[in-house]
Amino acid sequence: MVTTESEGGALADDRPLLGRTSTAERVADILRTRIAEGFFPPGERLSEDSIGKALGVSRNTLRESFRLLTHERLLVHELNRGVFVRVLAVADVEDIYRTRRLVECAVVRNLGRPPFTVEGLDAAVTEGEKGAAADDWPRVSTANIHFHRELVALAGSPRTDELMRGVLAELRLAFHVVSDPRRLHQPYLVRNREIVTALALGDRVGGERLLAAYLDDSRTQLVDLYAARIESGDWAT
Incomplete structure (x- = not known):
């Protein structure tokens, strides 16, 4: 191409x-x-x-x-x-999620005292919900990336923002290979909303717990789907 x-x-x-x-x-x-x-x-x-x-x-x-x-x-x-x-290896996808869990969960854990600024998170989730309603799954995928960028931005750290910008760009390379973006993203729209709700209520501990489970489940699902797609050899056709 x-x-x-x-x-x-x-x-x-x-x-x-x-x-x-x-x-x-x-x-x-x-x-x-x-x-x-x-x-x-x-x-x-x-x-x-x-x-x-x-x-x-x-x-x-x-x-x-x-x-x-x-x-x-x-x-x-x-x-x-x-x-x-670049076409990622399966090990790259696994490493991306290890990095995400370390960084994103640490951001939520260290938010300090509420109230937390969740407007950006809420807007990203709403955009994803609109994309799903329109059956526009690339739009949902982009909104999901924006959600996690907004989450990391809560740390107020330009260095962390820069790190995660590259990590999330790499992640999108994996998203593009998976043949069924609806299956990949739909379950996590509700979970994104749950994280926003927890943080809006000032529940930092609950928000981190939801996020950690989200990332673990997402990693397992994406690694399985990605590995199968790469091994099939027909993803680029």
Whole structure:
């Protein structure tokens, strides 16, 4: 798969995000977000020409942004072939969940005294519920990622936000491979709402308990589905 002209046109909408200085970090941020939202699926080759033209950046700047995202394990460089969105191994998915449990549960555990700010969490859950009602499961998947970003943001730590932004972008690579997004995401809409309700009531301990069980169940389900899909060899067709 190669980036198409239509995809380049969509990327052009992101060009204002670069501001007046087209740095590699800002380009990487745009591409990271697009990967997290499923715009570039696993295994897709990224075209320097179309992306560079869409964003209005030099080849050197774009290559530096590719290097940054390769370091974050979102891209891989294949000699004489180009740069591709990474296809995760099953062990990668398991490690992502170990990291998520360590970080997300710690955020809730250390929230301090209520009331807790849950407006962002509530908005993400509501967006997911609207997506489910419309049978738009990619929308639900994106809303779920936003929910967990908002959860981590409660820590008020830019470093934690940056860490989890990369982790959740990697997670989206696994989501894209699974063939039945409804089965993957539907059970967790209700559980997201339960976590928000617990935190809105100031129940930090209950919220952490719900979150830990959520992550454990999600890990088991996704690893099983992902492993079966990867082993089948037909996920990219």
